[in-house]
Amino acid sequence: MKAAEANALTGLDYSTLQQCMHCGMCLPTCPTYVETGRERNSPRGRIALMRAIADGDLAVTKGFGEEMYYCLGCLACATACPAGVNYPELFEAARFAVEEERVLADPGRDLVRWATLRVLFAHPRLLRATGRLLWVWQASGLEALSRRLGLTRLLPRRLRALEPQAPRIAARFSDQLIARYEAPAAPRYRVAVLTGCVQDLAFPEVNRATVDVLLANGCAVVTPRTQQCCGSLHAHNGDQATARELARRLIDAVDPRQFDAIITNAGGCGSHLMHYDQLLAEDDAYAARAAEWSRKLRDIHVWLVEIGFRRPRGRPDQPTIATYHESCHLVHGQKVSREPREILRAVPGLELRECAEASWCCGSAGIYNITQPATAAWLQERKLGHLRNTGAQVVATANPGCQAQIANGFRQHGAATVVRHPVVLLAAAYRAERGMGSSP
């Protein structure tokens, strides 16, 4: 073993790397390995590279950096691994090392990273103002006009390919749809709802539905205003410092001591939010509150099942066929798989059909569809094929990235299939119940 240069990988507890005994059980579950058949594109291959760096046999090179950003971070390997390797920790440390060593640095990439991670997703008001501008562009007809006139051709090639993938921005954001405090007649629990950032701009109806189903199940709901990004984007992209700062700010805004549970409805955010205890373990001022935060953090589906949610009544004549796409960070990051299905099965008139490779990544993977468009598109097509084979009219999924990626795919194919968050379907079932009551 040579003396390795100090970096995030050499600083890791070595036994985390040794935990991988390279048995290969992860290989068939890794989308990038299945795509290329190359070991370096597999979980155990990436760990071998990390270990080579920790051993001083390899420097943090550009090739290594590219490999770490070719990984989707879908964590399917973490579910498949019998040895219990902590891949999320290794993956975040590796990307952190790549950023520290600046092996991928170039002016364009630096500018984009700075503008998104340090500016846009670190400043909630600015993010919403940007969202508002994008909405004006999309809703005013300017977008359609510019496409008709071919003005989008003026965009750089990569941006042009992405332009139709941009999420549709909603007319009203969560704060306009949800009051700061809403409560049923006799609340049993007091919870806080996290509205997220992409969820808030593109799918605020998911946040509204989250509050609705909580109200219907005896929860008083506090929804703090102008919430900021939870920092998952930063942690997954090697910016640990900003991730910690955002975690502290979110804990300041939502004091865990005041609630029975803190509710998240986005798979990707939830899998980061649940680890605030580890992220802030060495921060004396925040460690205790972060530990309480992690104890009380609940994915909405888990919370509903935990408190014994009420099954909506009713039996529509025409059953709707639905299938469930598992968000990677919900199923592999948080190990939540049974509860969303339990909720879907409780929706009257919904027939749940399982889909092949339901727990495979759809290619959205945070900002992966921006950084690796070819692999993202391949995964999107593979996913759409399996979804179509079920004959489903509704695809249920619980993460804004997946929802946009799958909905965009269907739109490009001119398919009528809709994509909905499970709680949106549950909230609609509760509303339909009230409708039945009032019209005898």
Place this chain on the structure above:
Amino acid sequence: MISELIRCLGAAHVLTAPEDIIPYGFDGTAALSGTARAVVFPGSTAEVAEVLRIAGRHRVPVVARGSGTGLSGGSVPVPSSLVVCLLRLNRILALDQANLTLLAEAGVVTQRIYEAANAAGLFYPPDPGSMKISTIGGNVAENAGGLRGLKYGVTRNYVMGLEVVLADGTVCTLGNQCVKDVAGYSLKDLFIGSEGTLGLITRVLLRLVPQPESRRTLLATYAATEDAAETVSAIIAARIIPCTLEFLDQKTLRCVEDFAHVGLPVEAAALLLIEVDGHPAATEEEAHRIEELCRGHRAQTVRRAATPEEGAALAAARRSAFSALARLRPTTILEDATVPRSAVAAMVRFIEATGRKHCLEIGTFGHFGDGNLHPTFLTDERDQAEMARVEEAMKEIFAHALSLGGTITGEHGVGLAKKQFLRAQLGEGSYQLMRQVKRTLDPAGLLNPGKIFDPGDAP
């Protein structure tokens, strides 16, 4: 040499950058690694032959590789070698329903062969723990076993023919679809289990059998390992041959449960997983008699899987045992000392005593029904003193297995991991015969040199 390889295969199929080849430095064996000069991916038998000719001209050692899941270091690169990865040979070429055979290229994943047979109502029984990702070529080269060995045998029992490429690039077809064939030496058998030291396997012709009509899976728990071992002897004595008869000690079953959550009883000291298959009336009768035998030998609980899916989930959980044991310590060293099945109880006792004597943590599981045990050392390769004790314990375990009429390896192969023990098992005559075979087929010593035996070994 690299430029010749690129000319032959195309640049996309020749890897030389450190980031590309470091991940090919190991297989599934703990604490063994090496660095190749290059990794190549031929796309046809003709390309494999050409690669061997190029390597031969440059006198560069060649290491064959499939998915790299072997457990004796068979596909760990020899220093400065050329790793020939056969994953592009991934087609199932024919499934002959009249002759019950399947012809596949070497890089086809074993699970796909099982599924293709299954879809035709047929059955390919060998099921090594790695079958979801290991390749059929690798299974043949290592003569892989699995959970169904007791009733169905191992990979060798299903190979009817092989296409192999010799060290000089000659392509040979060995065997055929005939059930009976005594035309000359059975050369295919020479290549089964040859670990890439005699030639590269490029195609495999497999025998399939009819799918069993029904399966019954049972789970029995014990307060003492001894009782589990006696149950196994009693089942065999009752002339019942289950398809699977697996043993897990407490350490192993706790790790497996921790990973798979299939409801294994973690308080039990030992567990038997038993599967019978065949005609529904027969399996029902056998399952019933096995239940009685388990209870008669002090089983604490005996449970039957309610559905075929539950049975399959239990078997899948058992296949993860080796990797799941890695949860406990940084380094997991798996052995597969095997004894005649009448000696299994004695062997398990000896392993437990050896672990205590050397202050080592050992998890034991394995195929109790066929005498194939997997004592697994849970250790840390950075702790040199402990590694020395592991080495010592291993030697004692192998020596004891041999004294009971056993073998140093039941299904993983010799590779790098067990070559120092081979001579003691074979005796001088058969050891020299093996080396003579090697010299005849690979006179320049370029095919996976240093595996099975050391090249410079005194004659």
